[in-house]
Amino acid sequence: MSAAAQLTHREHIFNQEVITRFELYNSLFLTLPFYQVKDTGILLPFFSSFCEKETAKLKSPSEIIESFFEEYVPNTDEREHINRLFRFIQYIERQVVLFDAIEDSSFSKLNRPEDTGTLQNLIQQATADDSLRAKISEKLKNFSLRLVLTAHPTQFYPSTVLGIMTDLIDALKHNDINDINLLLQQLGKTPFFNKTSPTPIDEARSLIWFMENTFYYALASIKTRLAEVFDIDDIPNPIFELGFWPGGDRDGNPNVRTNSTQTVAATLRQIIFRCYYRDFRVLKRRITFRGVEEPMHQLESLLYENAFSPKPDAGNLQNDMLDLLQQIKHKLIDENYGIFVDLIDDLALKIKLYGCYFATLDIRQDSRILRKVYDYGLQQPELFNGVTTEYDNLPEDEKLTTISFNEVDYACQLGGDDVSDKSDEAMIKDTLCTIRLTHTIQQHNGEKACHRFIISNCQEASDILQLMQLFLWSGWKKEELYIDFMPLFETVNDLKNAAAVMKKLYTHPYYQEHLKLRGNRQMIMLGFSDSTKDGGYLTANWSIYQAKVELTAITKEYGIELAFFDGRGGPPARGGGKTHRFYAAMGKEIANDHIQLTIQGQTVSSQYGSVETAKFNIEQLVNAGITSALHPEHHDLLDENHKRLIAEMADESYRLFMDLRHHPMFTQYLENLSPLKLLPNANISSRPTKRNGDAPLKLEDLRAISFVTSWSQLKQNIPGFYGVGTALQKMKETGKWQEVVDLYKSSGFFKTMIDNCMMSMSKADFRITAHLAQDEQYGTFWTMLKQEFDLTKALLLELTGTKELMQDYPIEKRSIATRERIVLPLVIIQHFALNRLNQTEDKELKDTYSKLVIRTVYGVVNAGRNLV
Template sequence: MSSANTLSQRESVFNQEVITRFELYNSLFLTLPFYQVKDTGNLLPFFSAHCEKGTANQESPSDIIKSFFKKYVPDIDQKEQLNRLFRFIQYIERQVVLFDAIEDSSFSKTTKADESGTLQTLLQQIGDDDQQRDAIKEKLKNFSLRLVLTAHPTQFYPSRVLSIMTDLIEALKTNDINSINLLLQQLGKTPFFNKTSPTPVDEAVSLIWFLENVFYHALAATQSKLNEAFDVDGFANQLLELGFWPGGDRDGNPNVKTDSTKTVASLLRQIIFRCYYRDFRLLKRRITFRGVEGAMQSLENILYENAFNPKESPEDLQSQMLSLLQSVKEMLIADNYGLFVDIIDDLAHKIKIFGCYFATLDIRQDSRVLRDVNHYIAPRVGVTLPEGYDDLSESDKIKAIAFSEADFHCPDDAEPLIKDTLNTIRLVKQIQQQNGFKACQRFIISNCQQASDILQLINLFLWSGWKQDALPIDFMPLFETVNDLKVAAEVMETLYTHPFYKKHLANRGNKQTIMLGFSDSTKDGGYLMANWSIYKAKVELTAMARKYDIDLAFFDGRGGPPARGGGKTHRFYASMGQEIANNHIQLTIQGQTVSSQYGSVDTARFNIEQLFNAGIASALHQSNKDLLDDKHKELISIMADESYALFMGLRKHPLFTEYLEKLSPLKLLSGVNISSRPTKRSNSDAPLKLEDLRAISFVTAWSQLKQNIPGFYGVGAALQKVKAEGRWDEVVELYQKSGFFKTMIDNCMMSMSKSDFRITAHLKDDAKFGQFWEMLHNEFEQTKSLLLELSGTEVLMQAYPLEKRSIAIRERIILPLVIVQHYALECLNNTTDEELISTYNKLVIRTVYGIVNAGRNLA
């Protein structure tokens, strides 16, 4: 079947399975009398249509809202108008859930015609070619995929709503109209948001829902498929791994404390044992033969006690559980014809993957905090730092690090951050002893600028009771800014050649993980420069690791939208050439990425397999098209520099911050109770500084404006520059032959497809912001025009019609939310009435939920 026919078939299935069913069930949903105003559901379609018409005419949000009430509900006062807007919001945010559920329920049908990039595709390609099969098997011996769940606030369905969605998806698969009707009613009555901000432990509980209900099954199924195809069961390396940040990531989050880390580690342990116990109950129903009673009873006791009666100081029981299962398996084979051995193997595979910890709890802290801790503890363990230590050259600073051992216990009167850091370092050892070494073995240093940042952290461990020859910790630098990425390879060479660190790496199997942050680099340098800086850093870091025979793993800190490193992520990994280490794929998944790509077992398996295949395929089928030669590198570098200059000019514009503060919900994001993290790193009431603003708040503010500046700004100027220099054919060639460049451009188009400058078009006549808006809009139009010319298409995302259609429907659903939000923001800027200010604030905050949740296509 041709690709065109396949695409047409997928579009037909999507129209039938998703769009038609959404229209059907949405009409049912709108007739349910959920709220105080009985005709809200009947009135909503008119409101949506009115918003569409007003936006097409480039009317201001205020004019759209006022004309709607004048036309359709002329006899109500302002208070009742605001009440109606709140009711509309409640319906719309549930429409988003309904559309999510329908898409997920149809996933196996809409993707059946296009399984490219899955393990099944890989197996079909190699067929009976034993040589290729052996080559893949050899590659797998030094390969791993790690997905790390983080708690960034870009999606916020509480577990109660996720449970309804899960049941709704199952009912939709069979079109069980009675169940669907009841679930829609339940959805209508179930609150979507928290009245107070969640704690780090609350965030952990929300994400553990995905671990328990999705990843536990998806990873095990993928592992079984790999074992069946390539016999990987006996491999020394672990192919599939999970990481976890809630409760461990304290970078700038004052709410994460040592107790949070301890509680989350205990929760992860307890939940995985509950998963095991559920599986054991099925196993127990089948393994009913003589001779296995003792092992089965011992195993049941272990699983039950740890699942429901956890001890204060438990033990790592992974090897004991596997030993008991193995003894049962041997008896089944010897005396019972091997009956139900597959069930034993399934549980054993899961215990090998998840151990007693479920997911590795990563610890993360900023280098500036760690430097303060170093100053605090040094004199208390008898170490005298040289005078003016902070101002010493890097080489002199490293010479002053002695790596002495001590057993310092932090006193209660120490500064909170110092106490938390030192107590957490001691807690890590306890977690390892109780849940296993893999339970907590990674310490990430944010804002890592020099080798001494890592070496000083090692000192903190040694001064806290750890021993030089017993330090099972991976110290991981996080390079984020454009400047930090430039010196990353130099920093790592200093570490690779340092006697102590060299010995430490040898003890860790000469494996080094380096984290690269997309979000902050995009905020720091713009979309094109961020992607190019990270690409160059990966090339340089790979060369440095190979020089010193280091097994290098890149850990990519990616958000959901392309502006934060998301988009078609697996295509980035598939495009990596020989210059970039790609034996290990590690990336963060967060916010709407979790629900969109890993919200069900089907979608999770599909996306896990795509990432897995990308890592294998890039190694087995490397070709020159994915290897950038010097000419193409120079071309991208020119474009990145031009883009960077324009983006930095935008950042330095005197209206830049004020534009975001007044016209987006930036200042109110802290009131959206979806995260324990503050919107900025500084907790002071001083005026907002861009450098203090978290990348996620920065990107979210632009996405709420429907302008998505971080995802495209400067790309058009860069393309125009090389076109004016007569090098357009080279850019076209680059797009057609480089998987890296094509993915970057396609993701940029995805980001732009979520923009709609018509919504803010009224600002072009604004006395203060008119010229600033025009500047943003002009770059959008220039970028759009050149990207369409470059890709040879007529509309954005023409090559991805299903995703394009899905985005269009979602944008149509939430357009009224965007209009209401901008209306409320305009009202806030023009009133001093305290009661109205409070109401408009709530209106803005409520609209944020639905707009963000509908953005799952950004992932």
């Protein structure tokens, strides 16, 4: 079957399995009598259709809402309108869940394991070619994939809703109409939002649900499959690793405290033991033979105690568990014909993967906070004697020679759980206590439980070395400092300086000794979100690519193994999209043996919400990493002309984006026309929407997620495309258009960047805000945004030789279009409510309209699954 025929076949399946079934079950769903207003389900289809029709006429949201009630529900007052709008929202946000579940239930029919880019496809090639199989086996000895779950609030379903979704997916797979009907009723009665903001521990537990129910099985299954085909049984490299940020990420969430970290580490340990115990119960039902009673009893007692009655001083029991399993395995082989050995091997594999910690708990803090902690230490005579009080004013090179690396066991009591205390003293105490706590976590759960400290906003080598000194002041010993210190370079300027910073570290005598202790491996994190906010989509992508090339070269020069950790969000504006294609496009100029990336927001549920989808997306990343390393000459190796071409486009895009950022209307437009100011009331996250929460809004303080979310709620998605059109236009004007076309056809990196940009644009809908073109205050600004959108769209279609955005990805295009149609009424309601909120002086109505806006945010955010 040709590629075109395969695509047509998949389109047919999508229409049949997803679209048709959604229409069927949605009609069932709308007849369920859930709410106070009995005719809501009957009226909603008319409302949705009315919104589509009037939006196409470029009517304003206020005109649409008012004319709808006048036509369909006449003689009702404003409060009755609001009441009905709330009921519409309740239905629509559940329609989103229904569509998600139907799409997920059809996953295996839409994605074939033998397709190009899958692990099965790679295995088939290796099976037919012994030399390729040997190369892959060798590659796997030094390949790793680390998925790091973060609690960034771009999607937040309560665990109760996640459970219903899981059961609904299963029922839909079998078209069990009775179960589907009951689950839809349960869904209708189950709250979708939190009455209060979740705590960092709540967020951790929400994400642990995915680890326990999907990642635990998916990673073990893939590892087993790799072991069956390739010779990797005896390699020490685990291949797969999980990371975890909730409870450890202080820069992302200033409400995280030492006690939060301690609780999350203990919870991760307890949950993994519960997973082991659950598997053991299956094993116990099968292994009923003589001779294994004692090790089986010991293993059961160990697992049960740590799963249900954990002790705070319990140690790392990974080897104990493996030894007991080995004893049982020997008995099975020697005396029972090896029956059920596969169950032993499966549990042993999981224990090797997850140990007593499940996932590595990363600690992250901003360099500005860490500098304050170091300054505090310099003032303590028991920590540092004879230091100049002018340390802060010293040149960077003198700072590097001033740091003494003396060991002092400075006492600090665990505590600091008062998240309302944002003083420097509280932050200093928390940092020092957390540093000591990491040692305790390692002792109890194993070294891998907590061995990475990420320094956000890292600008100098001293930011790393000062933190190392803080560890030595907190009881750690140089020869036992089992911590990887990881700089995070994110802004455009920091990315440019990253290689110079790392060179200073690589040539520093103490840091060289520390790297030897850590196996001469350096991990460097490159963030995407803030670089997009800082310089725009094109500049962010190119800055990160350049930084990777430079950092790979300087690290290789000093004989150090490099692992990049990519901070990528769900939408393309925050680094998401077809992530595996970025890794597949990495040439030999960029270190790619170890893939590490953040998994967050809607990406968690959309790509890893079930074992089936998790396996598929993890396998794609494995395939991308292996094929990129095996055939670097077949992938991106941009020549100097290509680099100059992209750099020119990035510079032009950056210029336009900076003009936008400095426009006097920029922050005012976001504050008044999007839900930005109301996001803190959404109770989606435990963290504030911006840094320096009590200060007036500044763009540099606004968190990238709040920035991107606000533009997506406006349905304008500016961070995902703005400046691209102008950059392409310049290439036309300077006679370089054909070079750009050739680059798109030949470069996987550039093609992926452009395709993801088109995906971001496909989720924009300027018709909703078209009325602003005539607005006295915002008309000129809106028109400027729309003109860049139109220019970008026209040139991207010309560049790709297509007539519609995402024409080459029709299934994903249809999926996005369906979601956008479902939530269009929510967007209309939101903009109507924001307008009324700005107009009314009635305090009670203001409060009601604020709640109406917030409720729409949930549905719009949750519908924005990153499916492509």
